[in-house]
Amino acid sequence: MERKSSDRKARAPSGAAVQKIELTEALYRALFFEWAEHGFSALSLERVAARAGAGKAAIYRRWPGKLQFADEAVNALGLKMAAFGDKGSLEADIRAFHRRLRIVFRHPVVRKILPDIYAEAARSDEMKAISDRVAQTRRDEAKKVIDRAISRGELPEAIDRDIALDFLPSSIYWRMVVIKSSLSEAQLRLHAQGTTAALKSLW
Amino acid sequence: MERKSSDRKARAPSGAAVQKIELTEALYRALFFEWAEHGFSALSLERVAARAGAGKAAIYRRWPGKLQFADEAVNALGLKMAAFGDKGSLEADIRAFHRRLRIVFRHPVVRKILPDIYAEAARSDEMKAISDRVAQTRRDEAKKVIDRAISRGELPEAIDRDIALDFLPSSIYWRMVVIKSSLSEAQLRLHAQGTTAALKSLW
DNA sequence: TGTGGTTGAGACGTTACCGTTCCATTCATA
DNA sequence: TATGAATGGAACGGTAACGTCTCAACCACA
Known part of the structure; x- marks a missing residue:
């Protein structure tokens, strides 16, 4: 997003200095460190600037x-989850989904910031919008997993999609972000196994 | 906990005024409201005092x-989960467990404060201790549910208890606290059903 | 009823952050 | 190379919270 730099450039076609991208990125980095350290509500832009x-x-100005x-x-960080294609079975799809989640949740900064976003989302509509945007790609991928399973016949048409979407990320989020435990490859397999069983039992 | 009032009383056996319990409780209430409103890190004791x-x-002084x-x-709030006895089957136990969780997660203040506790626990050891203490009774109840299921033969001896404990609260927490959705009686039943299937698939 | 210690409320100086303004520097154009 | 617009960094006044301290009111006991 260069929203505002481009606005300004358009207004200044003649000779002009341009915002340094490297400083913008240094500001992003400083923001995340301070955010992780103090939480959003106690975040001081003064400290962010100083840190950068x-x-x-x-x-x-930006x-x-x-x-x-x-x-x-947050947009620049690319918290978005990487998409993936059909893995052939519901369990394989879920394993892929969990593995993508793990990649995101392993970032130490993400682990600190994510609960903070959710906590703040309960208080401010603007933060709610941010958290929704962050969740968007995750939810989209989850929906695809469910849809594929239905068309494969692994899940019934009439499955309660809300509940199914609850089960897909929840155990991984709980373990990695709430409890702050690590997740080995074997445990990831078991989570996928259990989640698959949970979904298949929903009718 | 009257930790310090009692200390003082012991030091002052002669005539003395005592901390008013009603004010102490008013301070607790004010703390929770401010906490829910601003988050812990931006919590101002000055505002809490004023509010009380x-x-x-x-x-x-306290x-x-x-x-x-x-x-x-937090101790005084009694965030502790109510204990419950054997309900006869794993699924019935899980349903009881989820129902107890729902009671706690329904408190509007709890829903706002809980994610905040977890977010702050990632930053401060002291808050980590608080969050651990809050989780204690929940974890104890969860362990009992698993143990009973094993002795009933519904779950294998060798089940990965860590993972099992991940599954027990996670979907309810996700739905009620992270996503902030409500949870109908029918959905609660489905969550218990899915969680039971997940646990039984873990071997 | 008088006495002594403890209380609650507010005032105080200090620190930190806010959001704005100022000014020398920098860079794209002519 | 000269120009001028927009930049980056610092300084500014204003606000809010911190943690301490003072002092009148209060209460239990003698």
């Missing part, structure tokens, strides 16, 4: 406030 | 700091 070796104007800054930073 | 209609000394205050408040 910049002045506060560098932030306020973004109108903390939320928009965080919003674009 | 008290001065700040009322807080600082507790050395925010964390200890929160610690005792």
